[in-house]
Amino acid sequence: MDETAPVVMELHNVSKTFGEVQALRDVNFHVRQGEIVGLLGDNGSGKSTMVKMMMGYHQPDPGGEVRFDDEPVRGWSVAKARSLGIETVYQERALADLQSVWRNMFMGREPVNRFGLLDTRRMRREAAALMKGHMGFTSGAVHPDNVVQTMSGGEKQGVAITRALHFHARLVLLDEPTMGLSLSETQKTLDFVRSIKEAGHSAVLIDHNINHVYPVVDRLVVLDRGSIAGEFSPSEITLDELTDRLRTVARTGQMEE
Amino acid sequence: MAKTDIPPSVDEHPAVDAVPRISARLFLRRHALTTGTVVIAILMWTIFVTAAPDVFLSSSIYNAFATTTPLWGMMALALTFVVITREMDLSFVSVMALGMVGFTRVFDWTGNVFLAILACLIVGLACGCFNGFLVAILGIPSLVITLGTMFFFRGIEMVLLDGSGVALTGDEFTGLRNALNGQTAGIPNEMVWMVVIGVVLWLVLNRTRFGAHLFVVGDNADSARMMGVRVARVKIAAFGTLGVVAAFSGLVASMQSSYLWPTLGEGSLLLPIAAVFLGGTSVFGGIGTVFGSFLGALMVGSIQAGVISAGMDGFYTQLFFGMVIIISLVLQTLISRRMRH
Numbered sequence A: 001m002d003e004t005a006p007v008v009m010e011l012h013n014v015s016k017t018f019g020e021v022q023a024l025r026d027v028n029f030h031v032r033q034g035e036i037v038g039l040l041g042d043n044g045s046g047k048s049t050m051v052k053m054m055m056g057y058h059q060p061d062p063g064g065e066v067r068f069d070d071e072p073v074r075g076w077s078v079a080k081a082r083s084l085g086i087e088t089v090y091q092e093r094a095l096a097d098l099q100s101v102w103r104n105m106f107m108g109r110e111p112v113n114r115f116g117l118l119d120t121r122r123m124r125r126e127a128a129a130l131m132k133g134h135m136g137f138t139s140g141a142v143h144p145d146n147v148v149q150t151m152s153g154g155e156k157q158g159v160a161i162t163r164a165l166h167f168h169a170r171l172v173l174l175d176e177p178t179m180g181l182s183l184s185e186t187q188k189t190l191d192f193v194r195s196i197k198e199a200g201h202s203a204v205l206i207d208h209n210i211n212h213v214y215p216v217v218d219r220l221v222v223l224d225r226g227s228i229a230g231e232f233s234p235s236e237i238t239l240d241e242l243t244d245r246l247r248t249v250a251r252t253g254q255m256e257e
Numbered sequence B: 001m002a003k004t005d006i007p008p009s010v011d012e013h014p015a016v017d018a019v020p021r022i023s024a025r026l027f028l029r030r031h032a033l034t035t036g037t038v039v040i041a042i043l044m045w046t047i048f049v050t051a052a053p054d055v056f057l058s059s060s061i062y063n064a065f066a067t068t069t070p071l072w073g074m075m076a077l078a079l080t081f082v083v084i085t086r087e088m089d090l091s092f093v094s095v096m097a098l099g100m101v102g103f104t105r106v107f108d109w110t111g112n113v114f115l116a117i118l119a120c121l122i123v124g125l126a127c128g129c130f131n132g133f134l135v136a137i138l139g140i141p142s143l144v145i146t147l148g149t150m151f152f153f154r155g156i157e158m159v160l161l162d163g164s165g166v167a168l169t170g171d172e173f174t175g176l177r178n179a180l181n182g183q184t185a186g187i188p189n190e191m192v193w194m195v196v197i198g199v200v201l202w203l204v205l206n207r208t209r210f211g212a213h214l215f216v217v218g219d220n221a222d223s224a225r226m227m228g229v230r231v232a233r234v235k236i237a238a239f240g241t242l243g244v245v246a247a248f249s250g251l252v253a254s255m256q257s258s259y260l261w262p263t264l265g266e267g268s269l270l271l272p273i274a275a276v277f278l279g280g281t282s283v284f285g286g287i288g289t290v291f292g293s294f295l296g297a298l299m300v301g302s303i304q305a306g307v308i309s310a311g312m313d314g315f316y317t318q319l320f321f322g323m324v325i326i327i328s329l330v331l332q333t334l335i336s337r338r339m340r341h
């Protein structure tokens, strides 16, 4: 990975407290342009909180700072993050079940014509094309007007992933995108992540399966109980060593014994 | 109106594929709720015509119907927005009257009818936004808090009016009265306004980003928030819209009777609510149509007009209301359940 590539997104001394729970503790983290960063860590280690922090859904506790394009962000919000080219596949999927595929695809980012009216034709047309292209739905039963509720788990996930990818975001955050996907769907999702890099864009990939993360990423960051426990590149460590170290982290909270 | 500042820039290359056509059967399925409401409305009307042909085939009943139903029907249209966001409003009946206090006060000060109308609508907007603030920012359940503001707004109005009404008989109001209560092509203007408001609200709901956000906010507020929709703003705007329409309804009603009754709106709370639910808007949020509420209002209004015109005792109205509402909701539930499988 090119260490001189500009840093796109940075968390600086970020902590996050929810009532009694400290979900993040002095986290320092960055993503460079054209870089895929894998984020590993146990359940509850704060991965999703980090994603939502970068996305402007959570604000850091006082003292912490979110930086985008080397500038501290001000009035950071999801709307602002998206307008600057960050898209997310949330762990929760963030779909509206009773709405059609096309309404979900464009939720919060609906195109309008020059009169300020929704361009519903364009949304339906693009949703149809995306469903065929990216998601590979060929069955005639899947129509952009279908409500998400009627779709299978994998199909819903497909909607969330396609939505994050088709805006050509500069930074894509994927929080457990392969959860519940079939083998071929998982492969396709990982190919998507590679294509982000090929387009010169950046991504953060969270996945519990190291076999998914290891071959795709440029750098691995391990999170443990809200703190960064270590980071390294796949070129300096074999998959077996990585597995060993993650076990150590889970036991001791440290990278090495 | 709520706006997000995400530029809606998407894929540059236009998709070549057209949207697959949907079959007539699928179309009917998709619009099953609206179709069901239309069928029930036609059925009801057929029953009325059969039962009392001389009443229901003469135009006088439709005239009476078209002057009274819009007085609360317009509010049903705007209430649809609030219900789609999964909230409820009980205070709009008081907003009707409070807006008119704004109207009479500003008219007394300035003698300008236009300014008075503006004041009326602004009071309505302020009341609605106040509701929205309590619900969306403070997070108080809307059913509870708007019960409070219903009494509160009514109380302010009663205090300001000192409990007595205001005559609106001056010549200055002739133009306004013609516009609100006259006729256009033989149709009472009250109904014309209701149709105009319906068309505008339909457009807002189905063809603006605010409208799209109403649906997703009611469907899943967390998802909407994660995708950058400003949930609180959307809800406040929904309540604000209802406030403006309620104030306008109050103006239409007061001009019709040439008198501002301090009790204006009392007794018309349940009719708009019934109309919205009859029209297929879901109490669980995320689903609803302005057209459905329009039909719902026509149905509720025709029961009211029909029972009385057919020479039946007034208390039959409630029996019919109850029957129609129960039958419709049972049908809707069955239809929705079938659509899901």
Ligand SMILES: Nc1ncnc2c1ncn2[C@@H]1O[C@H](COP(=O)(O)OP(=O)(O)O)[C@@H](O)[C@H]1O
Residues within 6 Å of the ligand: A018, A021, A022, A023, A041, A042, A043, A044, A045, A046, A047, A048, A049, A050
């Ligand atoms: N909105 C919230 N309110 C309260 N606690 C939260 C919230 N979000 C996350 N947490 C807590 O923060 C910790 C980290 O959660 P999360 O970021 O979801 O972990 P991960 O994604 O790594 O599994 C957990 O203990 C979780 O219960």
Ligand SMILES: [Mg+2]
Residues within 6 Å of the ligand: A047, A048, A049, A091, A175
């Ligand atoms: Mg998580």
